[in-house]
Amino acid sequence: MYDFKTFAQMNLDLIFQGFDRMPQPGEEAFAKRFTMQLGGGPIVCPIVLEQLGFRVRLGTFLGQDDVSNLCRRLLDQRGFSSYDEFAQDNPDPVVVTSVFSWEHDRGFLAHNEGVYESILDPETVYGFLRDAKVVFAPVGQPEVTRRLHEEGVKVVYDSGWSDDLSIDGIKAFLPYIDVYTPNDKEARKLAGTDDLEEAVRFLAGYTPHPVVTLGKGGCAYWHDGSIRYVSAIDEFRAVDTTGAGDNFLTGIIYGLLTEEPLDRCVRLGNIFAGKSTTAVGCFGAAVTPALIRKYL
Template sequence: MPDQFDVLAIGNAIVDVIASHEDDFLEGKGIPKGSMRLISAEEAETLYASIGPGREVSGGSAANTTAGIVSLGGRAAFVGRVSDDQLGRVFAHDIRAVGVDYRIPPARNGRPTGQCLIIVTPDAQRTMNTYLGSCQELDESDIDEAAVRAASILYFEGYLWDPPAPIRAIRKATAIARDAGRKVAMTLSDVFCVEGHRADFLGLMDRGEIDILFANENEAKSLFQTDDIDTAIAALDGRVPLAVVTRSEKGAVVVTPGQREAVPVTPAARVLDTTGAGDLFAAGFLTGFTQGRALKDCAVMGTIAAAEVIEHIGARPEADLKARVKALLG
């Protein structure tokens, strides 16, 4: 019987509110350009009111990845908590509309749906101000054992590894996946996640609980507390069966025990917004992996998906990624 899903992803269910501003908007509010900050409900309300008209679309790292997988012709499901409010309805509508299987019922009590207020400056840098809200209330009851067993790969984001309840949910899901003989993939998400949970992340790797690890250059260096990317990549060698380190304009490096393979970027027609580039790289790589492609081609699929998403505002693909991959890889 074929798997129902190629990838089942667990992550923060967040609505992105994307607005364009000049640098002085950030300077006037004392917000570091290019940063990713966690903010309170009060600050979220104030900032939301001040950014003016913005584009609202369901986001969140792992959710963006599932949207990319579907655009590439794959089958994806997402697990994340929203509330029964306006933004929660936006999230559920958007992710289902692109073809992702999303079945988690909205919470009728607790905190509002999470939101990420993204300020994009003229140089395409994004500054992310995130109120997690109901995301952090995800718990073990949200994990459907049959759905996890029906997925070729279980994928989760480091952003969610903080409150005890989501951690328990992830541990339950990974135990089910491993019992079912499925692959478990993880993205480190951000340097601040690594700095806060380095011991936990290394523990997951050392216990053999992670089959595929995604990290960008800065996250990999932070994980092993080094300023040298080659040292970080060497430390990953053999720590997990498969690791992929993305390096922005330098492409990506695929690391397997005793081997490294560098893959250049796929050039983008233009760069308007780098939001979601890493999420879409993971989408391309994981889709290629579930199709049985060579690891180098999986990474090329990742660069194709990442190139498309930085060509426009927003972290979800707008072009037919499946067609782009066919044109370049066949």
């Protein structure tokens, strides 16, 4: 039995920091700092959880191109080999993202061929995920999500931002999601409102526990018929917010695996997210059991 499993695209982040402005068309601007790392998304969860002693497995998509081979080397450097590569014909499956990082926010420009687990047979997806205690909802596989949920597997989900993000695109499987973690911008877009609490209530009509992340404002979540707030941890000084949401979800999963109540799961999310912002990239700042005990 595995603690956590997920499918995920492989992501490569090119992170730019320390620039005064974004270039306009025909211009060039310079960043003082640059790094290239494995990127965010659901791949963060198994890598971080394995470092904390959990048994995990990642299903991902890599080709024979140079970018895929670079990602394999970066995984090796992190000592992470708990992954399976699923056959596909796309020669360019890795998502490559330029990350423009400010102290408290970031922007992205990505190339994404859209190679997800949705290209796989549902039985293949189900067979991979079925022996885990917690899974990330498989993209484009609502019946698999329903089946896992009904069999007692805990299911988490974070849709991430897209220009066409809408409730119609995700409502089919939201009832089977135990914890859904959009950020405030995504939640407002889904609900069609600028009012945060209205957005949380709207999402609670589709999924039992929406948890909306608010950056340095902590998060708001729905529990027992009301909206509750958990503050961010002030001691963490942010230098880069890349991957904060993915680490937040990892903290939630940690809480589910250790059978914490929802309020402590959310607190764990803030611990993991806050710590991640103190270094560059998704994996730069390690969460330890001692850190968890200190802030939980």
